[in-house]
Amino acid sequence: MSYVDEVIESVIAKNPAEPEFHQAVKEVLESLRPVIDANEEKYRKVALLERLVEPERQIKFRVPWVDDKGQVQVNTGYRVQFNSAIGPYKGGLRLHPSVNLGIIKVLGFEQIFKNSLTGLPIGGGKGGSDFDPKGKSDREVMAFCQSFMTELCKYIGADTDVPAGDIGTGAREIGYMFGQYKRIRGLYEGVLTGKGLSYGGSLARTEATGYGLLYLTKELLKVNGIDIAGKTACVSGSGNVAIYAIEKATQLGVKVLTCSDSNGWVYDPDGIDVAALKEIKEVNRARLTEYKKYRPNSEYHEGRGVWVVKADLALPCATQNELLLDDAKALVENGCIAVCEGANMPTTLEATKYLQEHNVIFAPGKAANAGGVATSALEMSQNSERLSWSFEEVDAKLQTIMINITHNIVDSAERYGHAGDYVMGANIAGFEKVADAMIAQGVC
Numbered sequence: 001m002s003y004v005d006e007v008i009e010s011v012i013a014k015n016p017a018e019p020e021f022h023q024a025v026k027e028v029l030e031s032l033r034p035v036i037d038a039n040e041e042k043y044r045k046v047a048l049l050e051r052l053v054e055p056e057r058q059i060k061f062r063v064p065w066v067d068d069k070g071q072v073q074v075n076t077g078y079r080v081q082f083n084s085a086i087g088p089y090k091g092g093l094r095l096h097p098s099v100n101l102g103i104i105k106v107l108g109f110e111q112i113f114k115n116s117l118t119g120l121p122i123g124g125g126k127g128g129s130d131f132d133p134k135g136k137s138d139r140e141v142m143a144f145c146q147s148f149m150t151e152l153c154k155y156i157g158a159d160t161d162v163p164a165g166d167i168g169t170g171a172r173e174i175g176y177m178f179g180q181y182k183r184i185r186g187l188y189e190g191v192l193t194g195k196g197l198s199y200g201g202s203l204a205r206t207e208a209t210g211y212g213l214l215y216l217t218k219e220l221l222k223v224n225g226i227d228i229a230g231k232t233a234c235v236s237g238s239g240n241v242a243i244y245a246i247e248k249a250t251q252l253g254v255k256v257l258t259c260s261d262s263n264g265w266v267y268d269p270d271g272i273d274v275a276a277l278k279e280i281k282e283v284n285r286a287r288l289t290e291y292k293k294y295r296p297n298s299e300y301h302e303g304r305g306v307w308v309v310k311a312d313l314a315l316p317c318a319t320q321n322e323l324l325l326d327d328a329k330a331l332v333e334n335g336c337i338a339v340c341e342g343a344n345m346p347t348t349l350e351a352t353k354y355l356q357e358h359n360v361i362f363a364p365g366k367a368a369n370a371g372g373v374a375t376s377a378l379e380m381s382q383n384s385e386r387l388s389w390s391f392e393e394v395d396a397k398l399q400t401i402m403i404n405i406t407h408n409i410v411d412s413a414e415r416y417g418h419a420g421d422y423v424m425g426a427n428i429a430g431f432e433k434v435a436d437a438m439i440a441q442g443v444c
């Protein structure tokens with residue numbers, strides 16, 4: 001049996017109750033097969049894969065808090081410190097009722113490779129709780145965050161583990177957690193990222209994921225001999241990633257024809273008006289039905305449908321599993337040249353396969369949306385220096401990082417005889433750096 005198959009089998013046997021984790025390990029190891037087969041003896045000797053799939057540490061803890069009626073509530077908190085071979089653990093805190101240990105392990109495992117791809121010194125981790133901030137008062141959210149951090153603060157620190165926001169953990173939650181950490185540990189340090197600008201946050205973090213997506217898309221097209229200027233694009237979503245992807249695309253001379261939310265989608269033949277979109281979504285917190293008031297020439301459609309519009313580029317920036325096989329077929333039919341993922345896992349496996357088989361350039365989110373975590377790492381650097389960089393400085397560094405990621409995934413795929421397979425390129429590039437560091441650091 002091959003080394004990859006042996007390790008997949010042992011992961012299933014050792015973690016029987018975590019099917020999502022089996023799936024994630026399987027997907028990553030399968031795509032690493034060329035590199036692992038080529039180095040099998042070396043990796044086997046040091047049990048590299050067995051160590052890679054076993055978190056360095058996983059912490060599970062009780063989070064009691066008092067609700068507005070005076071009733072004590074109890075949630076479960078998690079932090080999985082997966083791999084610190086290349087830097088302190090880094091990864092978000094997810095607050096959502098669906099959170100359990102298996103999910104956090106999946107996200108932590110994926111984070112190792114994504115963080116490595118940025119080229120910055122950050123290891124992989126993830127955490128969260130089954131607490132649902134939706135429908136809770138500010139006081140209840142604060143009570144939860146303070147209790148959560150009272151336990152978590154024993155295990156994290158600016159040089160050991162630096163959590164960030166994720167689903168359910170926005171600026172408000174990060175603020176409450178940071179305050180509690182400071183209060184208990186007596187340390188004013190960059191222990192969390194995604195902080196407000198008044199207490200150590202980074203300029204350009206808001207724009208980073210969307211801008212980064214376009215920097216990578218532009219470079220990847222260039223590598224393939226295509227100029228991004230003058231192209232058309234379909235974008236899905238109208239949240240943080242989508243808005244800044246549309247803004248940067250427009251600045252680069254791309255006409256963005258669509259955007260969407262969970263109710264419907266907009267087609268604007270003159271190109272999406274970013275200022276109008278920001279006013280609707282960031283200021284008024286309204287639905288996309290409002291867009292027509294700003295742009296009478298546009299159309300609003302209920303339901304999903306973004307991918308049927310004819311465009312050169314497709315940038316899924318909304319949510320997971322939003323680009324299905326039929327959508328991929330429509331894109332190919334319409335002559336789409338490239339699909340670059342702004343969201344996490346928006347394209348299903350079968351849709352990805354179809355696009356790749358039909359020679360559509362496909363950039364996986366792991367690489368294409370890494371601008372977010374990269375800029376969080378830049379927030380850590382600024383906090384360590386006790387300095388704040390200008391927007392232009394952060395943006396310039398982000399551009400360099402995304403260009404480096406692009407070449408790294410292109411070269412890695414080529415080196416193992418799979419030129420143009422950027423999913424494989426991203427996994428290999430992320431893995432190689434971590435593997436080298438683990439081997440160099442001996443048995444630990």
Ligand code: NDP
Binds near residue numbers: 262
């Ligand atoms: P937001 O919550 O700001 O925006 C999400 C957008 O997607 C909203 O417009 C939302 O519409 C829409 N949406 C949600 N569900 C659906 C659905 N089922 N069908 C159509 N549209 C839907 O999130 P972000 O922009 O921050 O994140 C988007 C994606 O990017 C996520 O996958 C996230 O994990 C990923 N990501 C984000 C990073 C970041 O820095 N923000 C970094 C890396 C990845 P509605 O308003 O109606 O809910």
